[in-house]
Amino acid sequence: MKDANRPVSSRRELFKDAGRIAAASALAGVAVPSVHAAGSDLIQLALVGCGGRGTGAANNALSTKSGPIKLVAMADIFEEKLWRSYKNLAEDKDLQGKIDVPIDRQFIGFDGYKKAIDSLKKGDVVIFTTPPAFRWVHFTYAIEKGVNVFMEKPVTVDGPTSKRMLGLAEAASKKNLKVGVGLMSRHNRAMQELAKRVHNGDLGEIILQRGYRMHGPDGYFHSLPTPQGMRELYYQISRFHSFLWASGGNYSDFYIHGIDHLCWMKNAWPVKAEAVGGRHYRKSPEGLTYIDQNLDVYSVEYTYADGTKFIYDGRCMDGCEGRYASFLHGSKGSAIVSKAGDVGQPSSIYKTQSMKRPDLVWESKVAPEERDPYLNEWNDLIDAIRKDQPYNEAKRGVEASLVTSMGRMAAHTGQEITFDDMLNCKHEFAPGVDKLSADSPAPLQADKDGKYPIPNPGITTTQEY
Structure with a gap:
């Protein structure tokens, strides 16, 4: 490919009423005709956010087989990250033959998303894999331009952006x-079949759900004081797992998958959450103090409207037993x-609570x-575009993000947080992120000692976390 070996240094120097109000404000005066790729038409892609997840999403999109597809634009605020992804x-x-991103369609800067989207035609697809703080900003512009969207999770981290995104989902x-x-x-596909069986009553009444993600420090934990010469804003975005404004922290980013798919199995969203959590080891191997805003352990008890409990446990600590799985307990x-x-396969059903092989009834x-499933989600989206079928996962994505934020806020404040509390x-x-x-x-400033605000359950209010 042209420019493939060029070195980096050579590159160019959210519920209906609230949602309707938010959408009307964000998209006032916009009228975009519906135009979509159909049949064998070429679908063009733009990638906004060129980290590992963005590169993986672009790869998955380009691996679909239903018709011609090509990557034509990329954008990021970090030049080196964009170039590495492109390479x-x-x-x-x-x-081969699916990458057509010359240097004049490689955009660096906070307005790069607009230039990348402007490189597309109506009905093409833009991929949003930046930290979620920017999701509503980018989604607004995509809707204005009549472009289909794939956005990474989570899609919101607080109440106001959730309302905004619900409105944008309706507008889309x-x-x-x-x-x-x-x-x-x-x-x-395994979980889809399990969900059908659970919803058909194969487990009887769901009486308990359990989810776990427990492993060593990952992503956020390596945030140390800002490197000399690096702007604070860029540092916080580069270490977005560490900062609640950018990502909702490790709770929102790491645990949303398990929370989402267990709520799917119940076919409902919890109405409230209570939680505990704590911070423990804050020193690096070099003796430096980590500065992230996360807790190291979380244990959240979600409650559904019918009283059913859902327990989610998370831990990011070295030397502890790892566990990364999810379970259902029913009356049958x-x-x-x-x-x-x-998404660990296979999914399975047992006739007792033991979950042992002799009691297996379905696998x-x-x-x-x-x-x-990463490829499946792209096949499903691209098929819907080519066949012009209704397809919009944004509302569900907002709800899953909101329920995840609800658990985080319960742990960070030490208070019971309801779904409505979180939404409202x-x-x-980051009100000025746009x-x-x-x-x-x-958006977040360190104190005189170079440290950032951390959760203080019982002291921190719900207005702060």
Whole structure:
């Protein structure tokens, strides 16, 4: 591919009423005709946010087989990150002929998303894989331009942006835009079959749900004081797991998958959450103090409207037993939803609560070509675009994000937090995120000792976390 070996240094120097109000404000005066790729028409892609998840999403999109598809634009605020992503995609032998991103369609800066979307035609697809703080900003512009969207999870981190995104979700549907959200568990064929069986009563009444994600420090934990010469805003975005304004922290980013797919099995969203959590080891191997805003352990008890309990435990600590799985307990038996990870296969049902092999009554069997839920979600989205079928996962993505934030807020404040509390909480972590530029101060400022606010349950109020 042209420019494939050019070195980095050579590159160019949310519920209906509230939702309707938010959408009307964000999209006042916009009238975009519905135009979509059909049949064998070429679908063009733009990637906004070129980290590992964005590169993976672009790869999955380009691996669909239903018709011609091509990546034509990329955007990020970090030049090196964009170039690394481009190089990885351009050098992938399975993607030859599908990468057409010359240097004049590689956009660096906070307005790069607009330029990338402007490179598309109506009915093409933009991929949003930046930190979620920017999701509503980018989604607004995509809707204005009549472009289909795939956005990574979570899609919101607080109440005001959730209301805003609910309005935008409705606006996208009115324009017949297709919207995918990266909650790939919903596209796990094993889980889809399990959900059908659970909803048909194979487990009887659900009496308890359990989810776990426990492993060593990952992502956020390596945030140390801002490197000399690096702007604070850029540092916080580069370490977005550490900062609640950018990502909702590790709780929102890590645990949303398990929370989402267990709520799917129940076919409901919890109405309230109570939680405990704590911070423990704050030193790096070099003796430096970590500065993130996360807790190291979380244990959240969600409650559904019918009183059913859902327990989610998370831990990011070295030397502890790892566990990454999800389970159901019903009046007729039990089930393993995910054996390992967010989408670990197979899913299975047991006639007792033991979850042991002799009691197995059903186990999923999925064809090899449908075992990758990351690819499945793209096949489903692109098929909907080509066939012009209704397809919008944005509302569900907002609700899953809101329920996840509800658990985080319960742990960070030490208070019971209801779904309505979370939705109507007036605190917005980064109200000016749509106006950020290279020279802007970071939404969060450190104190005189270089430390950032941390959760103080019982002291921190619900307006702050």
